[in-house]
Amino acid sequence: MEAEAEPPHTEDVSSAQAVLLGALAPGVNGPTWNALRFAFLMLALSLAAMLGLAFSSTDPSLIFHVTFLVLIAATLFLLLTSFLAETGLVSVEHQMQEMGLGPKNEGDKSKKSN
Numbered sequence: 001m002e003a004e005a006e007p008p009h010t011e012d013v014s015s016a017q018a019v020l021l022g023a024l025a026p027g028v029n030g031p032t033w034n035a036l037r038f039a040f041l042m043l044a045l046s047l048a049a050m051l052g053l054a055f056s057s058t059d060p061s062l063i064f065h066v067t068f069l070v071l072i073a074a075t076l077f078l079l080l081t082s083f084l085a086e087t088g089l090v091s092v093e094h095q096m097q098e099m100g101l102g103p104k105n106e107g108d109k110s111k112k113s114n
Helices: 015-024 030-057 060-087 092-098 106-113
Strands: none
Touching: 015 030, 015 092, 030 060
């Protein structure tokens, strides 16, 4: 009897390594998208504080500028979300294989020998 092929061993990759890998490899992985959402949340909190301060100063140009920054950030977040909805997320293992850091598949060996 032939032994069944075992699935390739996947390395445990820390979230920080996955985010750094996501910044360098093609595609967006889950931990990188979570880090981006956290960064946008912090940006929204800081812009909300700035908008509150702008309204308390009663300077119309300051209110206009901070409101414009809020619109830019909201538009960027919506565009990123819609782009990822169209393309989807990539697994960390796939990104590691793309960069040559992960284990090679048997299919890859047969393609290179031809």
